[in-house]
Amino acid sequence: MIRDNLSVHLIARPHGEPNLENFSFVKSACPPVPPGGLIYETMFLSVDPYLRGRMNDVKSYVPPFQLGAPIESGFVGKVLESENEKFKSGDLVFGMGPWSHFTATDGKNLSRLPPEFPPSHWLGVLGMPGLTAFVGLFDIGQAKRDETVVVSAAAGAVGSLVVQLAKQTGCKVVGIAGGKAKCDYVKNDLRADFVIDYKNENVLKSLVERVPDGVDVYFDNVGGEILSAVLSHLKDHARISLCGMISEYNAKEPPPGPNLRPLLSKKASIRGFIVSEHWERRAAFVAEVAPRVMAGEITCREDVINGLENAPAALFRVLSGKNFGKQIVKVDAL
Amino acid sequence: MIRDNLSVHLIARPHGEPNLENFSFVKSACPPVPPGGLIYETMFLSVDPYLRGRMNDVKSYVPPFQLGAPIESGFVGKVLESENEKFKSGDLVFGMGPWSHFTATDGKNLSRLPPEFPPSHWLGVLGMPGLTAFVGLFDIGQAKRDETVVVSAAAGAVGSLVVQLAKQTGCKVVGIAGGKAKCDYVKNDLRADFVIDYKNENVLKSLVERVPDGVDVYFDNVGGEILSAVLSHLKDHARISLCGMISEYNAKEPPPGPNLRPLLSKKASIRGFIVSEHWERRAAFVAEVAPRVMAGEITCREDVINGLENAPAALFRVLSGKNFGKQIVKVDAL
Numbered sequence: 001m002i003r004d005n006l007s008v009h010l011i012a013r014p015h016g017e018p019n020l021e022n023f024s025f026v027k028s029a030c031p032p033v034p035p036g037g038l039i040y041e042t043m044f045l046s047v048d049p050y051l052r053g054r055m056n057d058v059k060s061y062v063p064p065f066q067l068g069a070p071i072e073s074g075f076v077g078k079v080l081e082s083e084n085e086k087f088k089s090g091d092l093v094f095g096m097g098p099w100s101h102f103t104a105t106d107g108k109n110l111s112r113l114p115p116e117f118p119p120s121h122w123l124g125v126l127g128m129p130g131l132t133a134f135v136g137l138f139d140i141g142q143a144k145r146d147e148t149v150v151v152s153a154a155a156g157a158v159g160s161l162v163v164q165l166a167k168q169t170g171c172k173v174v175g176i177a178g179g180k181a182k183c184d185y186v187k188n189d190l191r192a193d194f195v196i197d198y199k200n201e202n203v204l205k206s207l208v209e210r211v212p213d214g215v216d217v218y219f220d221n222v223g224g225e226i227l228s229a230v231l232s233h234l235k236d237h238a239r240i241s242l243c244g245m246i247s248e249y250n251a252k253e254p255p256p257g258p259n260l261r262p263l264l265s266k267k268a269s270i271r272g273f274i275v276s277e278h279w280e281r282r283a284a285f286v287a288e289v290a291p292r293v294m295a296g297e298i299t300c301r302e303d304v305i306n307g308l309e310n311a312p313a314a315l316f317r318v319l320s321g322k323n324f325g326k327q328i329v330k331v332d333a334l
Numbered sequence: 335m336i337r338d339n340l341s342v343h344l345i346a347r348p349h350g351e352p353n354l355e356n357f358s359f360v361k362s363a364c365p366p367v368p369p370g371g372l373i374y375e376t377m378f379l380s381v382d383p384y385l386r387g388r389m390n391d392v393k394s395y396v397p398p399f400q401l402g403a404p405i406e407s408g409f410v411g412k413v414l415e416s417e418n419e420k421f422k423s424g425d426l427v428f429g430m431g432p433w434s435h436f437t438a439t440d441g442k443n444l445s446r447l448p449p450e451f452p453p454s455h456w457l458g459v460l461g462m463p464g465l466t467a468f469v470g471l472f473d474i475g476q477a478k479r480d481e482t483v484v485v486s487a488a489a490g491a492v493g494s495l496v497v498q499l500a501k502q503t504g505c506k507v508v509g510i511a512g513g514k515a516k517c518d519y520v521k522n523d524l525r526a527d528f529v530i531d532y533k534n535e536n537v538l539k540s541l542v543e544r545v546p547d548g549v550d551v552y553f554d555n556v557g558g559e560i561l562s563a564v565l566s567h568l569k570d571h572a573r574i575s576l577c578g579m580i581s582e583y584n585a586k587e588p589p590p591g592p593n594l595r596p597l598l599s600k601k602a603s604i605r606g607f608i609v610s611e612h613w614e615r616r617a618a619f620v621a622e623v624a625p626r627v628m629a630g631e632i633t634c635r636e637d638v639i640n641g642l643e644n645a646p647a648a649l650f651r652v653l654s655g656k657n658f659g660k661q662i663v664k665v666d667a668l
Contacts, residue, residue, distance in 0.1 A: 223594065242597050256590035260557065263576050263606035270604050272597035 003030035007070045008099040008311050014055055017250045017319070022055070023071075023312045031104035038082035039104050040093055046074035046123035047314040047327040048157075052249040062276070070098035071311070074128055076119040077103070087112065094122050099311050101331065116294065124326035125293055125300035126286060129157035132243060132275040134285040136219055137162050140273045141241035145170035147216035148235070150207070152226050154192065155182035155301075157326035158243060161289075162219045163190040164298050174211055176203065176226060178321055185324070189299055204229035214238070222247045228258035238268040250319060301325030307332055337364035341404045342433035342645050348389055351584045351653070356389070357405075357646045365438035372416035373438050374427055379663040380408035380457035381648040382491075386583040396610070404432035405645070408462055410453040411437070421446065428456050433645050435665065450628065458660035459627055459634035460620060463491035466577060466609040468619040470553055471496050474607050475575035479504035481550035482569070484541070486560050488526065489516035489635075491660035492577060495623075496553045497524040498632050508545055510537065510560060512655055519658070523633055538563035548572070556581045562592035572602040584653060635659030641666055 004027060011024045033039050051073060054065045065071055079091040084107040087093065092113040097103050113122055124130065136158070137143050149166040153159040154175030163186060166173045175186035178199040187195045194210040196203055203226055207215070214235035220227055223245030230240070248255055262268060292298040303323040305314045308331045317323045338361060345358045367373050385407060388399045399405055413425040418441040421427065426447040431437050447456055458464065470492070471477050483500040487493040488509030497520060500507045509520035512533040521529045528544040530537055537560055541549070548569035554561055557579030564574070582589055596602060626632040637659040639648045644663065651657045 227594075242594065245595060245598060248593075248595070254593035254595055256592070257594045258591050259582075259588035260561075260576065260591045260604065260606075261579060261582070261588055263604060264579060264608070265606070267606050267608055267611060269606070270594065270597060272594075272599070272601050272603070274598070274601055277601060 003102060004028075005030045005100055005102045006308055007101075008308065009070055010055060010065045010067055013057055013067070014250075016252050018052065018055060018312070018316065020312060025309060026070075030102045033081045033083055034104050034106060036083055037104060037106040038084045038087050039080045039102055040077035040097075040110075041080050041102055042075050042077045042097065042100060042308070042331045043092075044076045044120045044123055045099060045308075045311060045314075045329040045331060046127065047311065047318050047323075047329060048073065048129070049244055049246045049249060049318055051315055052319055070100055072096055072098050074123050076113065076122055082107075092119055094127075099308065101308060117290070120302055120304070120326075120328050120330075121293065121300065123328055124157050124302055125161055125298065126290055128275055129326060130161050130289060131278065131282055131285050133158045133161035133165060133219075134289065135275055135278040135281055136241040136243045136273060137165055137217070139278065139281065140271050141217040141219060141239050143169060143171055143217045146172075148172045148174070148211050148213065149217045149219065150174045150176065150211075150215050150230055151219040151221070152176045152198075152230075153221035153244075153246065153321075154186045154190070154195070155324060156221065159219070159221055160186070160190055160300065160325070161298070163192050165289075166217075167191055167193075168292075168297070171217075172211065174207065174215075182324060185301070189301075198226060204232055207233050217241065219243060220245075223257075224248060224255075231258045231260075231262045234262050234266045234268050236266050236268075238266055240268065240270040242270055242272040246319070246321070302328050304328045304330050306330050337436060338362075339364045339434060339436045340642055341435075342642065343404050344389060344399045344401055347391055347401070348584075350586050352386065352389060352646070352650065354646055359643060360404075364436045367415045367417055368438050368440060370417050371438060371440040372418045372421050373414045373436055374411035374431075374444075375414050375436055376409050376411045376431065376434060376642070376665045377426075378410045378454045378457055379433060379642075379645060379648075379665060380461065381645065381652050381657075381661040381663060382407065382463070383578055383580045383583060383652055385649055386653055404434055406430055406432050408457050410447065410456055416441075426453055428461075433642065435642060451624070454636055454638070454660075454662050454664075455627065455634065457662055458491050458636055459495055459632065460624055462609055463660060464495050464623060465612065465616055465619050467492045467495035467499060467553075468623065469609060469612040469615055470575040470577045470607060471499055471551070473612065473615065474605050475551040475553055475573050477503060477505055477551045480506075482506045482508070482545050482547065483551045483553065484508045484510065484545075484549050484564055485553040485555070486510045486532075486564075487555035487578075487580065487655075488520045488524070488529070489658060490555065493553070493555055494520075494524055494634065494659070495632070497526050499623075500551075501525055501527075502626075502631070505551075506545065508541065508549075516658060519635070523635075532560055538566055541567050551575065553577060554579075557591075558582060558589075565592045565594075565596045568596050568600045568602050570600050570602075572600055574602065574604040576604055576606040580653070580655070636662050638662045638664050640664050 151162040175192035221244040224247030489511040509526035555578040558581030
């Protein structure tokens with residue numbers, strides 16, 4: 001069977017906000033099945049803020065994307081043809097792969113997915129964002145019953161699970177999000193105790209009003225002014241779990257950070273983490289969270305854009321906070 | 335016996351740098367021995383950067399000094415008269431007390447000092463600064479053999495012990511200090527592997543040259559630009575032990591802090607601590623460090639100013655980095 005393939009390549013590194021000129025859409029012939037390997041069709045792509053970092057040519061926790069090569073991200077795909085004994089045609093697979101309709105691989109870094117959940121969940125609530133929420137809240141943040149937990153980007157893929165896990169642990173939860181629709185979702189669907197609309201409120205003032213005793217755990221997805229505000233209202237021995245700094249991913253020069261005096265006066269800590277160092281927690285995470293998703297006790301929201309050709313636009317949405325829920329691209333290959 | 339007493343009071347809170355107008359020298363009659371208590375004569379006062387914080391009327395880890403009352407700090411004194419069965423005349427005692435020649439107390443918060451060491455050592459290498467170095471380096475910073483440790487204010491009371499403890503643990507040690515005399519001391523007497531003179535060098539550039547692989551543990555006494563520089567040169571999983579921020583204690587408004595992106599990319603942490611929450615480590619600290627001081631394996635330097643009336647000037651020295659070694663006031667009472 002001969003098919004046309006399409007891939008999205010990085011062709012120029014962005015300065016500040018990325019735009020369509022940083023990408024090209026490259027047509028090619030579909031590759032043959034490699035000996036002992038397989039070909040899969042990409043069904044869903046995960047679009048996450050960290051991809052912006054990989055577009056820069058700097059050393060970071062993941063290597064930069066190469067110019068003239070496809071963007072890569074998490075995906076769910078379906079095996080089309082296989083010479084690999086671990087996979088057969090029709091299997092659902094999960095891994096990190098190129099932004100392409102069709103991909104040839106030896107299959108080493110793929111895992112087969114169980115059929116009980118919508119496939120896209122493995123990119124969101126049960127995937128990397130879900131594990132990020134779990135590790136950041138419990139392992140890094142050490143959140144415990146009756147503590148006050150604040151989470152920014154609370155309507156996002158990671159934040160929405162942080163809110164729900166913290167609530168189900170018996171914490172008092174403040175979700176910070178931008179705009180009425182997201183705030184309503186955080187309050188009504190995710191059941192945060194309080195919500196702060198950072199686009200329409202003074203975050204520090206609202207935080208002091210809603211949790212006057214201060215914050216035990218801050219799960220930070222954004223950095224910037226919201227981090228400064230929360231730092232001004234910590235309890236003794238507070239822990240800040242630094243998961244992302246989306247507020248400055250597009251910055252050309254690193255902006256100054258918050259005054260750190262509260263870390264001293266409150267004997268508090270900030271710790272950065274990256275979920276890829278915590279895969280050993282994945283089994284515990286899935287065992288704990290998947291049944292609750294199945295039972296409807298944990299809700300998740302996906303923001304799906306159709307078409308591989310719209311993947312860059314999906315990334316722009318994520319970087320500007322326009323997505324509402326886990327950003328996914330549904331790839332229509334055939 | 336009737337004696338004149340002298341005390342140093344805080345009479346006005348400073349804005350920015352304190353000066354002599356914030357203090358008054360108050361004469362009074364020496365108090366009588368309280369029932370079941372004692373009177374001691376102050377021999378040495380400890381002068382530390384944190385005192386500046388207590389001069390402000392803000393909630394912090396220690397309550398503010400009261401206007402019209404004496405400044406208080408660590409001291410070593412000699413019991414003059416006692417009705418307390420735990421202490422007798424001539425005993426050396428240690429505690430927190432007022433900046434006064436003579437003090438009447440119930441004796442509850444005093445401890446008796448063993449006679450083997452110079453009394454002033456209990457305010458420095460074997461006292462609060464020593465325990466601060468020990469806790470901050472090992473408990474907070476988790477420094478281990480073969481790691482690279484950087485310490486700022488390396489010639490100071492805390493920093494000088496950090497350098498020596500880290501060296502004796504098998505770490506590679508970089509001491510940061512200001513000026514040739516202090517840097518020579520850090521290199522030749524404390525035996526740091528490298529020294530950086532922040533007054534005459536670009537800290538980041540020198541750090542990259544001397545320890546190109548980066549920093550595992552930063553023991554930070556100063557905050558500000560030096561913290562920013564070290565943050566730019568961390569190894570993966572680095573720990574920053576935040577002990578003090580003397581660079582901004584006199585600031586009228588909290589200045590912005592360092593960009594925190596490296597915490598994310600290096601999966602690193604910053605943790606503030608205050609030694610008063612770690613007294614339970616004092617026995618282990620004294621057991622480990624006192625014999626080494628006795629054996630001459632650990633050196634310490636004291637910067638002694640004579641006369642209670644010069645105690646405010648001693649504080650100004652500490653806040654401007656002019657002291658060289660643990661700042662102590664030798665009180666001549668009689």
